[in-house]
Amino acid sequence: xxxxxxxxxxxxxxxxxxxxxxxxxxxxxxxxxxxxxxxxxxxxxxxxxxxxxxxxxxxxxxxxxxxxxxxxxxxxxxxxxxxxxxxxxxxxxxxxxxxxxxxxxxxxxxxxxxxxxxxxxxxxxxxxxxxxxxxxxxxxxxxxxxxxxxxxxxxxxxxxxxxxxxxxxxxxxxxxxxxxxxxxxxxx
Amino acid sequence: xxxxxxxxxxxxxxxxxxxxxxxxxxxxxxxxxxxxxxxxxxxxxxxxxxxxxxxxxxxxxxxxxxxxxxxxxxxxxxxxxxxxxxxxxxxxxxxxxxxxxxxxxxxxxxxxxxxxxxxxxxxxxxxxxxxxxxxxxxxxxxxxxxxxxxxxxxxxxxxxxxxxxxxxxxxxxxxxxx
Numbered sequence: 001x002x003x004x005x006x007x008x009x010x011x012x013x014x015x016x017x018x019x020x021x022x023x024x025x026x027x028x029x030x031x032x033x034x035x036x037x038x039x040x041x042x043x044x045x046x047x048x049x050x051x052x053x054x055x056x057x058x059x060x061x062x063x064x065x066x067x068x069x070x071x072x073x074x075x076x077x078x079x080x081x082x083x084x085x086x087x088x089x090x091x092x093x094x095x096x097x098x099x100x101x102x103x104x105x106x107x108x109x110x111x112x113x114x115x116x117x118x119x120x121x122x123x124x125x126x127x128x129x130x131x132x133x134x135x136x137x138x139x140x141x142x143x144x145x146x147x148x149x150x151x152x153x154x155x156x157x158x159x160x161x162x163x164x165x166x167x168x169x170x171x172x173x174x175x176x177x178x179x180x181x182x183x184x185x186x187x188x
Numbered sequence: 189x190x191x192x193x194x195x196x197x198x199x200x201x202x203x204x205x206x207x208x209x210x211x212x213x214x215x216x217x218x219x220x221x222x223x224x225x226x227x228x229x230x231x232x233x234x235x236x237x238x239x240x241x242x243x244x245x246x247x248x249x250x251x252x253x254x255x256x257x258x259x260x261x262x263x264x265x266x267x268x269x270x271x272x273x274x275x276x277x278x279x280x281x282x283x284x285x286x287x288x289x290x291x292x293x294x295x296x297x298x299x300x301x302x303x304x305x306x307x308x309x310x311x312x313x314x315x316x317x318x319x320x321x322x323x324x325x326x327x328x329x330x331x332x333x334x335x336x337x338x339x340x341x342x343x344x345x346x347x348x349x350x351x352x353x354x355x356x357x358x359x360x361x362x363x364x365x366x
Contacts (some may be wrong), residue, residue: 006357017332024230035234042231044364046224049310051201058222062215065250134240
C-alpha cells in the first residue's frame, strides 16, 4: 500500500528529531511510483534540518578514509582476505593450486602496491561483487594526489617461486594465468 | 523563540564548522556531515547507488580538507558540502567522468558560487505555523515528543493534538516545495 507523501515526510522529520537513522532508501521505496516526487522534498528537508552530532560510526568512517579503499571496503563487509580470494578463484575458474598466488596478488592490490589498471576485468568483477562497491571507488587513491606519477612496485616486490621453475609445459600454467589476471601480462 | 534566535542557530552551526576548520579538526568536521551526505546522495540518486556516491563525496571532501582547502571561510562549509554533492551526483553517470575528475584534486572543481546558500531551517518552518499549531509543531518536529506527551505538556486534548499534527504535515510538505 502506498503511503501519503505528507506522512512519509512527517515520519522522516520525526526520525531526524529522535536522532534515528533516516532510512531514505526505505522511505523512497514506500513512496512507490511517487519516489521522484518525494526525493527532492527529502533533499530540501536535509538541507534545512539541523545537522546532527557526529556518531562514533561516522567518525570511524572518516578516520578510515586514509586507508586503501579496498581494505576499507573489505573491513566494512567483515570479510577476511581468504573470503575475497575464494570468490576470485571461483569466479575466474582457477585451479585451487593457484590460490596462494592469487592471495599474494590480492594483498598487494589491496595495499596499493599493484597497479589496479592492469588487473583483469574478471578479477574486478569478482571483487566488486563481493565488496558491493564500484570499481571506481575500490581502486581510487586514498591519500592526496602524489606529486609525481605513482610508481607501482609489483615487479620489484613480487618475487614468486613459480618464476624459478623452468617452463617446459606448452600449455599456460595456472600461475601464468594468475600473472595475466593481475599484471596484465599475456598468458602464453 | 525569536527569529533572531533561530537565525543564530544556523549561524552557530556555521560558526562551529568554521571553528573546526580553523583548528584543523577536519575529521570531526567531516564526520558531522557523513550521514547527511549519504542520505542526500541516496535521495538524489534514487536508491542504493547513493551509498557509493556518498562515499565518493566524502573522499573528495576529505582530500580537499587535508589539502588545506576552504580554510579561508569564504563560504560556509555546508555550502561546500552541498556543492560537491551536486557536482558528484551530476557527473556520476557521465562516461569517464569518475576516473578523470573525481579524485583529481587539481582537476575540475565544483563551483561553490553556483549553489544557493540555504538560509532556511526547520526551526524557521515551525516559526511560520499559527500559534497553537506552532507550539505543537515545535514539540513534534524539534523535540520528537509523542502526541500523548504533547497533549500532556500543553494540557490539550489528544484529538486536538492529532488534528494539529495532521495540518502541520501538509504545511511541512508545502514548505519543502518552496
